[in-house]
Amino acid sequence: MVPMATRILTVEDDERIRTSLRLALEDEGWEVAESSNGEDALSIFRRQPTDVVLIDIMLPGVDGFEVCRSLRRISNVPIVMVTAREDTHDIVAGLEAGADDYLTKPFAPKELSARIRALLRRARTAEGPLTNFIFADLEVFAEEGVVRRGSQEINLTKTELRLLVELASNPGRTLSREVLLERIWGYDYFGDSRLVDVHIRRLRTKIETDPANPRHVVTVRGEGYKLQP
Amino acid sequence: MAARISLRLRVSLVFGLGALVLAAGLSLITYELTRDNLLSRREESSLARVLFNATQVSRLIDAESTEQQLRDLLQNLYTPLGARPVIRFGDLWLSANPVEFSEPQIDPFLKDTVAQGRAAQMRYVVGETPFAVIGIPYFDIDAAYYEAVPLDDIAATLSSLLIALLTGSAITVLAGIGIGIWAAQRAVQPLTDIGEAAEAIAAGDLNTRLEGADPDLERLSRSFNQMASALQDRIERDARFASNVSHELRSPLMTLTASLEVLRKRQSELPARSQTALNLLTADLEHFKQLVADLLEISRYDVGAAALELEEFEIIEFVQQAARAAGQTPGVTRDPDTEGLVVRADRRRLAQVMANLLENAHNHAGGAAAIHVERRDSTVEIAVIDSGPGVAPADRDIIFDRFSRGSRQTSGGRFSGTGLGLALVSEHVRIHGGSIRVTDRPDGLSGACFVVSLPVNEL
Numbered sequence: 001m002v003p004m005a006t007r008i009l010t011v012e013d014d015e016r017i018r019t020s021l022r023l024a025l026e027d028e029g030w031e032v033a034e035s036s037n038g039e040d041a042l043s044i045f046r047r048q049p050t051d052v053v054l055i056d057i058m059l060p061g062v063d064g065f066e067v068c069r070s071l072r073r074i075s076n077v078p079i080v081m082v083t084a085r086e087d088t089h090d091i092v093a094g095l096e097a098g099a100d101d102y103l104t105k106p107f108a109p110k111e112l113s114a115r116i117r118a119l120l121r122r123a124r125t126a127e128g129p130l131t132n133f134i135f136a137d138l139e140v141f142a143e144e145g146v147v148r149r150g151s152q153e154i155n156l157t158k159t160e161l162r163l164l165v166e167l168a169s170n171p172g173r174t175l176s177r178e179v180l181l182e183r184i185w186g187y188d189y190f191g192d193s194r195l196v197d198v199h200i201r202r203l204r205t206k207i208e209t210d211p212a213n214p215r216h217v218v219t220v221r222g223e224g225y226k227l228q229p
Numbered sequence: 230m231a232a233r234i235s236l237r238l239r240v241s242l243v244f245g246l247g248a249l250v251l252a253a254g255l256s257l258i259t260y261e262l263t264r265d266n267l268l269s270r271r272e273e274s275s276l277a278r279v280l281f282n283a284t285q286v287s288r289l290i291d292a293e294s295t296e297q298q299l300r301d302l303l304q305n306l307y308t309p310l311g312a313r314p315v316i317r318f319g320d321l322w323l324s325a326n327p328v329e330f331s332e333p334q335i336d337p338f339l340k341d342t343v344a345q346g347r348a349a350q351m352r353y354v355v356g357e358t359p360f361a362v363i364g365i366p367y368f369d370i371d372a373a374y375y376e377a378v379p380l381d382d383i384a385a386t387l388s389s390l391l392i393a394l395l396t397g398s399a400i401t402v403l404a405g406i407g408i409g410i411w412a413a414q415r416a417v418q419p420l421t422d423i424g425e426a427a428e429a430i431a432a433g434d435l436n437t438r439l440e441g442a443d444p445d446l447e448r449l450s451r452s453f454n455q456m457a458s459a460l461q462d463r464i465e466r467d468a469r470f471a472s473n474v475s476h477e478l479r480s481p482l483m484t485l486t487a488s489l490e491v492l493r494k495r496q497s498e499l500p501a502r503s504q505t506a507l508n509l510l511t512a513d514l515e516h517f518k519q520l521v522a523d524l525l526e527i528s529r530y531d532v533g534a535a536a537l538e539l540e541e542f543e544i545i546e547f548v549q550q551a552a553r554a555a556g557q558t559p560g561v562t563r564d565p566d567t568e569g570l571v572v573r574a575d576r577r578r579l580a581q582v583m584a585n586l587l588e589n590a591h592n593h594a595g596g597a598a599a600i601h602v603e604r605r606d607s608t609v610e611i612a613v614i615d616s617g618p619g620v621a622p623a624d625r626d627i628i629f630d631r632f633s634r635g636s637r638q639t640s641g642g643r644f645s646g647t648g649l650g651l652a653l654v655s656e657h658v659r660i661h662g663g664s665i666r667v668t669d670r671p672d673g674l675s676g677a678c679f680v681v682s683l684p685v686n687e688l
Contacts, residue, residue, distance in 0.1 A: 014480055020487035027494050058476070084476040084483075086525070088538060106482035106518060109490050177540075178550070189554040190580045193540055222541035222571045 005031040006120065007048070011041040011055045011067060012082070017105075021054075024109035030116070038062030042070055050077060052116050055099070057083045057090055065097040072098035076145060076157045078119035080112070088194070095198035100159045101185060102195075118186030119159070135168055136216055136229045138207060147207060159184065160203045167217065167227035176224035200225055240413035241406050248405020252398035263390055267383045272350065272361050275312070275378040282306045283365040283374040286316060292370055299323050308376070313360075315375040330355065330377045339364050343373050352380070359384050419443040423453060433536065435461040467532035475525050482521060485514055516647070523649035526581075527631070530656045537575045537660060544572050544609055548600055551583035557590075559597040559614075566604045573686050578657040583613075585650040586679050590615040592646055594676060608663070608682045616676040620667050628667065629655040658683070 008030045012018040015036070022032045033048060035041040038059055045053065053071060057064035068079055081094035081102040094102055101115050132141050139148040145161045147154040156164065162184050167175060181191035200219075204211040220226055234242075289302055299316055303325040306314050313330035316323045324331035334355045342349040343364035350363045359380040366373045422439065423446075429437040438457060439450040489511055496504055529535040545568070549561050590597040594617025601612040620628060627633045632648040658665045663683040670676045 014484075016484040017480060017487070020484045020491065023491045024487040027491055084479040085472050086475070087472065088536075105479040106486040109487050178546075189550045190576075193576065 005029070006051045006116075007031045007033060008116065009033045009035065009041060009045060009048075009050045009053045011035050011038065011053065011059065011064070013037060013056065013059050017056075021109065025112070028109060028113040030113070038064070038067040038070070041067055045071065045075070045077075052119060053077055053079045054112070055079060055081055057081060057094060065093055068094065068097040068099055072157075076155070078116075078158060080115060080119070082107075091192070092194060092198060095195065096202070098157065098202075100157065102192075114186065121186070133168065135227070138216075140164065140168070149207075154206050156203070156206060159199060160206065163199055163203055164207070164227075167225065170226075172226060172228060174220040174223045174226040180224070196225075237410065237413040237417055240416065241409035244409025244412065245402055245406035248402045248408075249398070251405075252401035256394035256398050260387070260391060260394055264387055267386065268352070268361070268380065271378065271380060271383055275361060275376075276350070276363060278307065278309075278312075279363045279365065279374075279376045279378075282308070282314060282376060286374050287367050287369075290316075290318065290370065290372060294318070296321065296323070310382075311379050313377040313379075315377070317373045317375070319371050330360070334377070335362060335364070335375055339375075343375075419446045419450075423449065426453070426457075430457055430460065433533070435464060464533045468529075468534035471525065471528045471532050471534065474528075478521050478525070482514075482518055486518070489514055520647040520649070523647045523653055527649055527653055527656060530660070535656075535660055538577065539573050540576055541571050541573050542576060544570050544611075545602060547572075547576070547579065548583065548602055548611060551580060552587065552597070552600060554580070555584055555587035555591070557587050557596045559599050561600045561602065563602040564604055567602050567609065570604065570609060570685065572609060572683060574661055574683065575657075578660070579683075582654045582657045582681060583611075585654045586613040586681070588646065589650060589679070590617070590677075593617040598676065604685070605682070607685055609685050611681045611683070612671075613679045613681075614670055614676060615678075616674065619669060619675055619677045625667050629665065654679075654681075 006029075008025060010018060010021055010025075010032060012021065012034070013036050018034050018036065022034055025032050033044055033050065035044050038061060041053070041055070044050075055064045055067050059067065062070075064081060068081065071077060071079060078101075079099045081091075081097075081099040082105060083090050083094065083102060084105045086104055091102055100119055103112060103115065132139070132143070134140070137149055138154075140161075141148070142161065142165060145156055145158060147156055147161075147164070163180065166180065166183055177193040177196040178189075178191070180196045181187040181193070185191055185195060200217060201211075204214050204217050208214045208216060216227055216229070218226055218228060285306065286302060290299065296318075299318055299321075300323060303314055303316060303323060306325070308314055308325070314325050315331060315335065317332070322332035336351050336353060339349055339351045339362060343366045346366050346368065348363070348365045350361060352359065352361050354360070355377070360377040361380055362375060362377045364373060364375045426437045426439050435457070438454050489507075492499075492507055493511065496507060499507065545561070545563055552559055552561060587597055590613060594615035596615070597613050598616045599612075599614045601614065603610050603612075629651050631652040633652075655665050658681055661683055663681060665682070666680050668678045668680060670678050
């Protein structure tokens, strides 16, 4: 049986970019579905199984942030944001809207492929050797990507779950942003620490009772993050 | 221009001077009035008694009086408060207290006046005691009566008064200076506020405005606010423009990059001429992408839109990562006190600083020979050392200029780099409050040594 090709949905309004990206991504061995605006993207996403979504921030009509939020409401699919501006607001807003990673135009399609592979790899690892565990008042069901506090179910994206598991498998140890970037996002060096910070923030809003004064996912100043019961 | 005395100091000094004049004037008047008053009252009361004593004496002496009679007379006079009576009888001078006050202590001028038949009074100091000396002549016989009234108790009172007045004056002057400082502070406060606002704007807080300014300074604060708004508008417009340019430039580059990657996948299927053209296209697209990235980066400094994103990290680990990221393997040496040293800096910008310096070393010397990190007072210095031809002293400043020849020309005559790499290094380092310089190698070998100096804030 031939395994089904990984399917990428691109949301990009610039036709030339969209086409050239499709050609390059197909060369990398991905199957590509295209959409030129947010509405189309959502309806395609609902109709067809999609493994990764690539969203341009500047879209006509519904912007990329909104598309990202809409997708997050219905799915934990890995999302890569694409921006043509190295604007820190855009990047942080994109991550806070639920993106797992981001790239700045112009990027090499090879680099995008590497990022996608990292996102998918960890999605699969989460189904692999991970076991369920209990941490403080949280029950973590690693395979389902679900965390429970009592009867309340907390829904984590794959990246958030991976972050929680990475911290939990090093109990009481501080993990630097660089280490987290390497282990979770697959960056060799000089990844963007905002990736880590925003994901930590998202994780806190989901699992901390008071996200402003986190008790479990704590910042170690100048060093990184650690998990404590 | 010569150093000027500050406004506040001047106002304080004027207040102090005013207080000094006021206090000195009041003290002087008080002292003089009190002195005159005390002395004249003492003299008036003494004069009545002296006249009475003089009358007593005149009644009891005549031409035949013996010296012994006169001495007894002197002893019996009423002389309170240590008054010293002296009688002149012909050429004979008799004193009740010859040791303390007798003829030699009587001022010649007073003697003359009395000798001429006029009663007189003089005030002067004998030894250390001030006296009021009164002389009264007799007309029927050749004699005169003198009495010296000591004024030392008054002098003591006056000197106490003087000390009190001087102390009071000193306190007044100090209080004057104090009030001056306070008043000057109050008066200068609006100007201090304006200065602080201007500094805040210069430091990048463009939303700073002056509010509730003093009515006297309303025009100044209004025009200041207008200027700040205009500046803010301009910077925001420029930043928006740069952002739009960024988008407009990056979009076609995206298509070019992706399409070229598709072509390169099929390079072997192309004829030789097309392959050569494709290689040229690829090389210059890379160069062009780097140029656009550098231009956009440096334009953020020009429009004032560059903002530091600070985070804390270990400098040694960072430098080692930077060398690995550049694909270079220079030895990283360091001083022991940089062990675990954490800096608070913009990691992305410093990474670019290191990348550009290492790329520069690569272009001119085939790579960095060594990186040395050391602590120097409140800075940390990162030296990137290569074994190339080095930088001529004349070029050491201009290589940090944009598109300067020094930084672009390599041995083959072909330009490498974008010509903005070192200019960006300089801007990145400067926005951190640091500095960059290029020197000879410290070990005397041929090569360049680029030293980045960054401030360290102890954590």
